Amino acid sequence: xxxxxxxxxxxxxxxxTCAARLRRLxxxxxxxxxxxxxxxxxxxxxxxxxxxxxxxxxxxxxQATPALFKDRFNIEVRTQSEVLSINREARNxxxxxxxxxxxxxxxxxxxxLSPGAAPIRPKWPxxxxxxxxxxxxxxxxxxxxxxxxxxxxxxxxxxGGGFIGLEMAENLIHRGIAVTxxxxxxxxxxxxxREMAEYARLHLIAHKVRLSLGDGVTGFESSANGxxxxxxxxxxxxxxxxxxxxxxxxxxxxxxxNAGLEIGERGGIRVDKTMRTSDPHxxxxxxxxxxxxxxxxxxxxxPLARPANNQAxxxxxxxxxxxxxxxxxxxxxxxxxxxxTAAMTGATEKALRRAGxxxxxxxxxxxxxxxxxxxxxxxxxxxxxxxxxxxLVLGAQAIGEAGVARRVDVIATAIQMGATVFDLxxxxxxxxxxxxxxxxxxxxxxxxxxxxxxxxxELAPWDKxxxxxxxLLDVREVHEHHTxxxxxxxxIPLAQLRSRLNELPRSGEIWINCGIGQRSYYACRIxxxxxxxxxxxxxxxxxxxxxxxxx
Ligand SMILES: Cc1cc2nc3c(=O)[nH]c(=O)nc-3n(C[C@H](O)[C@H](O)[C@H](O)COP(=O)(O)OP(=O)(O)OC[C@H]3O[C@@H](n4cnc5c(N)ncnc54)[C@H](O)[C@@H]3O)c2cc1C
Numbered sequence: 001x002x003x004x005x006x007x008x009x010x011x012x013x014x015x016x017t018c019a020a021r022l023r024r025l026x027x028x029x030x031x032x033x034x035x036x037x038x039x040x041x042x043x044x045x046x047x048x049x050x051x052x053x054x055x056x057x058x059x060x061x062x063q064a065t066p067a068l069f070k071d072r073f074n075i076e077v078r079t080q081s082e083v084l085s086i087n088r089e090a091r092n093x094x095x096x097x098x099x100x101x102x103x104x105x106x107x108x109x110x111x112x113l114s115p116g117a118a119p120i121r122p123k124w125p126x127x128x129x130x131x132x133x134x135x136x137x138x139x140x141x142x143x144x145x146x147x148x149x150x151x152x153x154x155x156x157x158x159x160g161g162g163f164i165g166l167e168m169a170e171n172l173i174h175r176g177i178a179v180t181x182x183x184x185x186x187x188x189x190x191x192x193x194r195e196m197a198e199y200a201r202l203h204l205i206a207h208k209v210r211l212s213l214g215d216g217v218t219g220f221e222s223s224a225n226g227x228x229x230x231x232x233x234x235x236x237x238x239x240x241x242x243x244x245x246x247x248x249x250x251x252x253x254x255x256x257x258n259a260g261l262e263i264g265e266r267g268g269i270r271v272d273k274t275m276r277t278s279d280p281h282x283x284x285x286x287x288x289x290x291x292x293x294x295x296x297x298x299x300x301x302x303p304l305a306r307p308a309n310n311q312a313x314x315x316x317x318x319x320x321x322x323x324x325x326x327x328x329x330x331x332x333x334x335x336x337x338x339x340x341t342a343a344m345t346g347a348t349e350k351a352l353r354r355a356g357x358x359x360x361x362x363x364x365x366x367x368x369x370x371x372x373x374x375x376x377x378x379x380x381x382x383x384x385x386x387x388x389x390x391x392l393v394l395g396a397q398a399i400g401e402a403g404v405a406r407r408v409d410v411i412a413t414a415i416q417m418g419a420t421v422f423d424l425x426x427x428x429x430x431x432x433x434x435x436x437x438x439x440x441x442x443x444x445x446x447x448x449x450x451x452x453x454x455x456x457x458e459l460a461p462w463d464k465x466x467x468x469x470x471x472l473l474d475v476r477e478v479h480e481h482h483t484x485x486x487x488x489x490x491x492i493p494l495a496q497l498r499s500r501l502n503e504l505p506r507s508g509e510i511w512i513n514c515g516i517g518q519r520s521y522y523a524c525r526i527x528x529x530x531x532x533x534x535x536x537x538x539x540x541x542x543x544x545x546x547x548x549x550x551x
Contacts (some may be wrong), residue, residue, distance in 0.1 A: 003028040003029060004029045004110060004319075005027070005029070005030045005107060005108055005110075006019075006022055006029055006030070006031050006032070006108065006109065006110045006111075006112065007032045007034070007093060007106060007108035007110075007111050007112070008031070008032065008111075008112040008114065009031045009033065009034055009083045009093070009111070009112070009113050009114065009115055010034075010035060010113065010114035010115045010116055010286070010288075011033045011034070011035035011039075011040030011041060011077060011079070011114075011116070012035070012041060012042060012044060012046070012116065013114075013116075013286060013305050013308040013312070014114030014116075014285040014286030014287075014308040014309070014311060014312045015033060015040075015112065015114035015285075015286075015312070015313035016033070016040055016041040016063075016064060016069075016426075017116065017309045017313065017316075017345065018071065018112050018312035018313070018315050018316045019031050019033050019069070019075050019176045019316075020069075020073055020075070021026075021073060021076065021313050021316035021317070022316040022319065022320065023073040023513075025316060025317065025320040025322070026179070026320050028078075028515065031073075031074075031075045031076070032075075032076045032343070033069065033075055033076065033077045033078070033084075033092075033212055034078050034081045034083050034095060035077070035078075035079050035080075035081065035138055035534075036079075036080065036081060036082035036098065037079065037080070037138075037139070038079055038080055038138075038139070038226075039062060039079065039138055040064065040065075040066060040069070040079060041063045041064035041065075041340075042061050042062050042063065042137075042138050043061045043062075043063055043068075044136065044137070045305055046054070046061050047061070047135055047136075047137075047138070047141040047169040047198050048135065048139070048141075048164065048168050048170075048171045049167075050145070050169050050174065050477045051135070051141050051144050051145055051168065051172070051175075051254075052170065052171025052174040052175060053171075053174065053175060053347060054171065054174065058138065058142070061123065061138055062540060063296065066079060066363060071543055074391070074459030078095070078097075080097065080098040080099050081095050081096070081097055081098065082095065082096045082098060083095055083255060084096050084103065084255075085255065085258060085259070086111065086255055086256075086258070086259040086282070087105075087259075087390070088116065088259055088260070088279055088281075089284070090105075090107075090343075091107060091108055091109070091111075091281060092105045092106060092107045092108065093105065093106050093108065093111065094170040097239075105173070108281070109281065110281055110282075110283065110319050111281060111282045111283070112282075112283045112284070112285065112315055112319075112408060113255060113256060113269065113277070113282065113283065113285070113288060114250075114284070114285050114286045114288065114308070114312065115252035115255060115286075115288050116192055116249075116252055116286055116287045116288060116303075116305050117249035117250055117251045117252055117287035118136070118249060118250055118252055118290060118341075119135065119136050119245060119246075119247075119248075119249055119456075120245070120247050120248050120249060120250055121134055121245055122247075124186065124217065124218060124219040124220065125218075125219035125220065125221070126219050126220030126221050126222070126228075127219070127220060127242075127245075129220050129221075129222060129228060129410035130243075131151075131153075131227070131228050131240075131241065131242055131243060132220060132228065132243040132245065133147070133243065133245070134241070134244070134245045134248070135164065135244065136249075139331045140282075142144075142347070144167070144242070144244070145484065146364030146459045147242060147414070148177070148242070151241060151242075153177055153240075153241030153242040154177065154178060154182070154241055154447065155177065155178050155179075155181045155227075155238075155239055155240050155241050156172045156177045156178070156179050156180070156240055156243065156244065157179075157181075157228075157230045157238050157240040157242075157286075158172070158179060158180070158182070158244045159181075159182050159183075159217050159230075159243065159244070159245050159246065159247055160181075160182075160183060160245065160246035160247035160248065161181045161182075161185070161187075161188040161189065161190075161211070161213070162188075162189060162190060162246060162247075162248065163189065163333065163335040164181070164246040165181055165244070165246035166181075166188065166189065166200070166204070166335055166337040167336075168244050168246060169204065169209050169337060170207075170336075170337040170338055171183055172242070172244075173207065173208070173209065173338075177209070177241075177330045178210070178244065179209050180211070180212060180213050180240070181204070181208040181209060181210070181212070181237050182208070182212045182215060182216075182217055182230065182232060182238065183211070183212070183213050183214075183215075184215065184216035184217075184247075185212055185213070185214070185215070186214040187201070187529065188200045188201050188204070188211070188213065189335070189342060189439075191331070191333070191344060191348065191385065192342065192344055192348065192397055193348050193349045193350055193397060194341070194350075195383075195388075195398055195483070195543070195546045195547045196221040196344075196381065196383055196397045196546075197342075197436045197500045198529055198545060198546040198549070199340070199342075199381055199400075200337070200340065200342055200399065201213070202339070203338060203340045204354055205336070206339070207338040208290065212232065212389065215233055215234040215236060216232060216233045217230055217231070217232055217233075218231050218233055218301040218311070219231050220243065223239060223310070227239055227240060227241045228240045228241070228242075228243055229497070230243060231242075233315070236292060236464070249287060249303050250267070250288070250292075251267055251268040251269065251287055251288045251301060251303075252287075252288050253267065253268065253288060255308075256277065256282075256284065256288070257271045259279070259282075261277045261278050261279055261282060261284075261398045262277065262278035264290040264299050264406050265299065265538065266290040266299050266300065266301050268288060268289045268290030268291075268299070268301050269284040269288050269289045269290070269303065270299075271283070271284050271285075271289050271290075271291065271292065273325040273326050274314060274315070274318035274324060274325060274326070274471055275289070275311050275314050275315040275318060275326060275499060276315075276318065283315040283318070283319065284315075285308060285309060285311035285312050285314075285315050286307075286308035286311060286312070287303040289311070289408045290327050290533065291307070291311070291326060291328060292329070292333075293328060293329055293330075293331070294327065294328040294329060294330045294346075294415075294416070295330065295346050295347040295351075295394060295395065295415075296347070296351065296355060297425070298355075300329060300331070300516075302329045302331050304331070304332075304333060306332070307329045310325055310326070314326045324333050326468040329418075330345055330346055330412060330415060331344070331346070332344070332346075332408065332409070332412040332417065333345075334404070334405050334408065335344065335515065336520035338428075339397065339401055340400070340401055340403070341398075341400065341402075341404040341405055342399040342404070343397070343399075343405050343407075343408035343409075344395070344396065344398075344408065345395060345399040345403050345408050345409075345411055345412035345415060346385070346393070346394055346396065346411075346412070346415045347360075347385055347394040347395035348385070348395055348397065349383075349385060349414060351361055351395075351521060352385065352394065352395075352474075359387055359388045359389075360381060360385055360387050360388060361385070361388050361392055361441055361447045361449070361452060361453075361459065362384070362385055362538070363383070363384050363386075363388055363445065363449050363452065363459070363538045363539075364381070364382070364383050364517065364539025364542075364543040365382050365441070365444055365445055365448055365516065365517060365538070365539060366380070366381050366382070366516040366517075366537045366539060366540075366542045367380055367401025367441040367444050368380070368437075369400065369402040369404075369436070369441070370402075370403065370433060370434055370435055370436050370437060371433050371436075371437045371531060373433070374433040374434050376402070378400055378401040378402045378403075379400055379401045379480075379542075380398050380399070380400035380402075380403055380404055380407060380441050381396070381398065381542070381546075382396065382407065382441055382445055383396065383397045384396050384411070384421070384424075384445040384446075384448075384449055385535075386420070386421045386449050386453075389453060390422035391421040391422055391449065391450065391453050392418070392419075392420050393411060393414055393415050393419050393420060393423075395415070395419060395460045395506060396412075396445070397412040398441075403435075403436070403441070407440075407441050407442050410427070410429065410442045411424070411442060411445075414427070414442075421445075421446045421450050421453065422446065422450050422453075423446070424442055424443065424445055424446025424449070425443060425446030425447045425448070425449075425450045426443075427440075427442060427443060427444065427446065429442060431500060443497060448517070448521075448538065450464070454484040456525070457521055457524045457525070457528075457535075457536050458498060458524075458534075458535045458536070459535060459537075459538050460509075460511040460512075460535035460536060460537045460538075460546055461538055462537065462543065462544075465486070465537075465544075465548075467510075468509075468511060469508060470508060470509035470510060470511045470535070471488060471490065471504070471505055471508065471509070471510045471511070471515070472488055472490065472511050472513065473489065473490055473491075473492060473504070473510050473511065473512045473521050473523070474486065474489040474490065474491045474492075474499060474512075474513050474514065475491075475492060475493060475494040475512055475513075475514050475520055475522075475523040475540075476491070476493065476494075476514050476519065476541075477493050478491060478493060480515065482546070483529075484541055486513060486544055489513065492504075494519045494522060494523055497523055497527075498526060499524055501527075501530055501532075504527070506530060506531070506532065508533070509532045509533045509534070509535060510527060510532055510533065510535070511534075511535050511537055511541050512524055512527070512534055512535065512536055512537065513536075513537040513544070514539060514540045514541070515541050515542060516538050516539060516541075516542050517537065517538050517539045517540040517542075517543070519540075519542075520536050520537060520540055521536050524536045
């Protein structure tokens with residue numbers, strides 16, 4: 001067999017992984033990796049923490065060097081080498097050596113594109129003024145650090161309240177800079193359902209981050225004192241000494257487009273299940289491609305490191321003739337800021353509604369990450385979505401100070417195995433007091449959902465609370481009801497319920513709430529077995545607090 005020449009464009013998450021996997025599968029192949037930047041295999045996910053001085057040593061961001069690639073994998077890496085074009089007929093690429101300013105061609109048998117995605121910098125007036133940054137590479141983070149070190153900025157505006165925006169907020173505050181986040185959507189973390197993102201909003205406010213939601217930036221200008229002025233659609237004006245644009249990324253498709261490769265409707269390079277593009281000798285992976293969502297079945301752009309790594313392995317395997325297929329992307333993601341963790345996997349309620357899906361149900365719960373008697377228990381606010389009537393798990397979102405990622409990872413794995421809520425209910429997970437509870441939050445989520453599907457309890461629709469015909473019954477203690485009653489609710493503490501059934505109407509429904517949905521579930525069971533039509537408000541007052549300020 002003649003030895004294969006595989007050329008890879010982009011040497012970070014996707015490209016470097018693909019190169020290393022190729023070598024493990026084919027010792028004979030000639031593998032060349034090009035990156036236009038000065039580094040390969042760097043930790044772009046660590047960049048916010050480098051800006052924030054949590055990671056102080058830049059070298060720590062380098063996971064591999066060209067020398068390591070050569071010595072360990074016999075892979076030739078050329079940095080500062082921009083691939084300018086692809087000649088599909090001749091099967092070669094044109095490369096510009098950025099340092100020497102010369103151009104040359106390199107032939108390939110197979111070409112892998114992993115050029116990533118570029119941060120969006122809209123054509124707003126002043127968008128290129130000094131002091132306005134995006135963050136994608138080590139040099140980008142170095143520039144922000146240098147700006148902070150030399151200018152000692154007092155105020156920063158972060159445009160965009162997504163995952164990177166929130167990580168940057170924490171890190172800039174860590175550097176002693178006051179932060180305002182301007183986000184066009186009416187919530188932070190737009191991929192999350194809005195009520196779950198509300199926990200993030202409250203937490204950021206508690207950490208003195210100023211928020212301007214539902215208002216888009218329109219432009220920037222220099223101020224008389226050498227700073228920047230940020231203008232918004234609502235005519236708000238923010239002063240800043242530093243601006244970070246974190247409003248998303250756009251797939252780098254220039255090379256692919258110019259080579260006539262198929263681009264999909266979401267704007268990413270279109271690939272098949274083996275990560276092959278519309279050209280049989282060109283493969284594409286990572287942030288630059290659009291892939292089918294596992295839950296939606298539609299093409300999606302999900303710029304995350306795990307899918308890029310997974311796709312890199314699939315492409316390498318397929319190039320080496322292995323029978324592999326990418327199973328699609330789930331969008332499992334996690335983000336931490338000021339001690340809070342928000343994580344999600346699979347479908348959100350808004351995505352399901354947007355797609356016109358109706359056969360699903362939602363439950364909220366607020367268990368602690370471990371037993372409450374062990375010190376340091378914190379609530380996890382968990383939302384589980386599942387299909388009716390079979391209970392297929394569709395998605396989950398969780399937010400809290402501890403134990404969040406573990407629960408979402410368990411549910412993500414369950415989703416990928418086609419699990420139902422009955423599987424979550426039954427799942428055997430590890431337990432000791434400092435780690436969890438004998439009924440883990442994942443089990444509880446499964447139990448609550450399974451109770452609904454088995455008909456043991458009916459849920460009251462939160463969105464109909466204000467238009468309900470039903471009696472609203474709060475079964476908490478009197479003092480709890482006094483503290484934060486849902487308007488219009490009547491209070492009968494759970495312990496008195498059995499003896500006060502005669503006070504309740506036999507006609508019409510009774511919607512029951514408590515603090516987090518547990519006592520109200522017990523109350524539902526009592527009432528239903530006594531012939532009442534009772535429904536539970538899942539998640540109780542805790543869910544009400546985040547759902548209803550938003551209505
Ligand atoms: C600040 C930040 C934080 C992040 N945090 C997380 C996180 O916590 N979790 C997570 O899952 N994901 C995170 N991500 C996203 C994750 O880093 C990306 O999904 C992943 O790196 C994508 O891999 P990729 O190979 O497609 O692209 P990249 O890793 O971006 O690599 C693309 C490379 O291709 C090079 N290139 C492009 N065009 C050419 C060309 N024509 N010639 C030569 N070279 C070229 C680029 O210079 C770049 O080095 C973060 C990203 C950033 C920027």
